[in-house]
Amino acid sequence: MTEPEPETAARRIAGEARDRIRFEEDALQYADQVYRVARRLVPSREEAEDLVQDTYTRAFRSWRSFTQGTNMRAWLFRILTNLNIDRGRRNQRTPDLQPIEEGDYFLYNRLEETGGSEDEQVVEKLSQDGVVQALAAIPHDFRDVLVLVDIGEFSYRDAAQILDIPIGTVMSRLHRGRRILKHELAEQAVGQAS
Amino acid sequence: MEDCGDPCIKCEELLQPYVDRELTDEERIEAEAHLALCGYCARRYRFESTLRRYVRKCCEEQMPVELKEKLLALRTPLL
Numbered sequence: 001m002t003e004p005e006p007e008t009a010a011r012r013i014a015g016e017a018r019d020r021i022r023f024e025e026d027a028l029q030y031a032d033q034v035y036r037v038a039r040r041l042v043p044s045r046e047e048a049e050d051l052v053q054d055t056y057t058r059a060f061r062s063w064r065s066f067t068q069g070t071n072m073r074a075w076l077f078r079i080l081t082n083l084n085i086d087r088g089r090r091n092q093r094t095p096d097l098q099p100i101e102e103g104d105y106f107l108y109n110r111l112e113e114t115g116g117s118e119d120e121q122v123v124e125k126l127s128q129d130g131v132v133q134a135l136a137a138i139p140h141d142f143r144d145v146l147v148l149v150d151i152g153e154f155s156y157r158d159a160a161q162i163l164d165i166p167i168g169t170v171m172s173r174l175h176r177g178r179r180i181l182k183h184e185l186a187e188q189a190v191g192q193a194s
Numbered sequence: 195m196e197d198c199g200d201p202c203i204k205c206e207e208l209l210q211p212y213v214d215r216e217l218t219d220e221e222r223i224e225a226e227a228h229l230a231l232c233g234y235c236a237r238r239y240r241f242e243s244t245l246r247r248y249v250r251k252c253c254e255e256q257m258p259v260e261l262k263e264k265l266l267a268l269r270t271p272l273l
């Protein structure tokens with residue numbers, strides 16, 4: 001085997017540097033979305049900032065493992081969610097389903113009772129802080145899915161791939177997570193009214 | 195238009211993937227046919243969609259400038 005010509009080797013190195021720089025620019029285009037999702041996955045702004053930085057540090061370090069032409073956004077979010085789990089996330093007890101069975105209907109009925117002719121007017125009775133707090137109250141496994149689908153706008157298939165769980169589990173956790181969210185919001189609505 | 199009861203079983207099966215635009219064409223047609231007939235589910239669908247949009251809006255948050263600068267600094271330096 002012959003040594004590559006110095007000129008060929010130099011061209012290869014330059015080509016790789018170009019690819020790497022392009023990869024980094026492409027990945028940074030998703031930074032706002034990564035931050036928005038990270039903010040809802042961890043309790044504080046500081047932790048979200050650390051998580052985003054760690055995500056990009058790892059992404060840039062392992063850029064060669066990204067296959068060009070595949071879904072970079074999903075690849076980045078997979079790093080984000082894995083890092084979040086690695087950060088010592090504990091297994092939370094699954095909440096008792098019984099008290100939230102009626103959550104789906106209760107929020108709808110409760111807000112409807114309080115008046116407002118359009119759905120927009122009805123939901124806007126919920127405060128932004130209240131929505132953020134209600135999201136934070138959802139146990140992690142359910143919240144991860146809900147945040148990826150509802151805030152990250154990922155498909156069920158992408159969310160399944162990111163979290164390495166079956167699509168059926170995405171659907172059931174999403175349903176459950178939304179029910180818990182609505183239950184929390186309904187409790188706030190009752191609290192405001194009383 | 196008739197209501198099919200609270201909770202409506204059909205609604206539970208189809209509403210979530212319909213809101214999320216995850217149904218096949220055939221399932222979507224089935225869901226829309228059901229929504230056209232069931233006032234209860236149609237109201238629920240509108241509410242769920244509106245709530246989802248509102249939750250997303252509540253989570254809009256700009257990344258701090260300092261963090262953006264830190265991320266830019268992680269890039270490979272240009273020689």
